[in-house]
Amino acid sequence: MESITKNAISIEKVQSSKIALVDFDNLAFGSVFSDHMLVCDYRNGAWENPKIVPYGPISLAPAAKIFHYGQSIFEGMKAYKDDTDSIFLFRPKDNHKRFNISASRMSMPELPEEYFMEGLKTLLELDKAWIPQSEGSAMYIRPFMFASGEGFHASPADAYKFMICLAPSGPYFAGKVKVLIEEKYSRSANGGVGYAKTGGNYAGQFHPTQLAKSKGYHQVIWTDDHKHENIEEAGAMNIFVRIGDTLITGPTSDRILDGITRKSVLEVAESEGIKTEVRTITVTEVVAAAKDGSLKEMFGAGTAAVISPIAGFGYRDTDYELQEVENSYAALFKKRITDIQYNRAKDPFGWRVEV
The missing domain is CATH 3.20.10.10 (D-amino Acid Aminotransferase, subunit A, domain 2)
Structure with missing residues (x-):
């Protein structure tokens, strides 16, 4: 499988952060998104270098197979910040392992561990200020992959897009x-x-x-x-x-x-x-x-x-x-x-x- 280093991840920073507009004392779960996201394309049988870009819409053709045959997978993770401003993940390699199990079942390409881990860490370091520090709050992390290849024939796509988006979230409380x-x-x-x-x-x-x-x-x-x-x-x-x-x-x-x-x-x-x-x-x-x-x-x-x-x-x-x-x-x-x-x-x- 391919390998990647942090230096191979290109970064395009936002011109102006929107963090000042966020009320971190009243964060709903998974509805506010940080400044940046990671994007990585699979084309011609190989993963390309990941890119970190400003969070925003993406463009897909109407014939992209995600819309027709549902090839999509995701993971749910969190990043936590302690009282010294250090950042921690919880069992992230288990998430990566399960991500690839899901990919295999859905006839999608597996993602190398380095792409997953180095991409995630680089993104978190860039948007570190977005990680909430109040009790029960955390940075919710959504790695996902979907079929971007085009065609109406019922078969696996020939191109895929892997992304990671970050959502600072308050305590998740469902009551009784x-x-x-x-x-x-x-x-x-x-x-x-x-x-x-x-x-x-x-x-x-x-x-x-x-x-x-x-x-x-x-x-x-x-x-x-x-x-x-x-x-x-x-x-x-x-x-x-x-x-x-x-x-x-x-x-x-x-x-x-x-x-x-x-x-x-x-x-x-x-x-x-x-x-x-x-x-x-x-x-x-x-x-x-x-x-x-x-x-x-x-x-x-x-x-x-x-x-x-x-x-x-x-x-x-x-x-x-x-x-x-x-x-x-x-x-x-x-x-x-x-x-x-x-x-x-x-x-x-x-x-x-x-x-």
């Missing part, structure tokens, strides 16, 4: 989340693309999620595509269930994304001596545990919120509430992980990477 266990729609299927971070996976979630919201819920709990008997994901997050003192999450598969926060939760749990089980979780088991009081916690795990506690769930016209518990696993995991991310604690796992 109430979810609906889905019994009709499926997020993914065996042999499908559920394990890839491709745009269509998320587009397909919007309709059933809106239906759930119309019934008073915030999100959907996805179940298996065959009989809707097994709990698989919570909205766009991996799901964890605590029954008694045991933490349970489903195994990764063709249908379930191999979440980086998910892996981190499992490793923190092991270090804390918490019993974990990676196995199939049935809806019947969860409903029975809710009825007999052994269901202590349910929460989603993902980049945006890190941990998103679930306050209750609906199933077949019945709502089940979860009472707040002392010594919450969700609270423990969120503190352990965010303390590492923000350089407030030692990192015994080797997850934190300084830029």
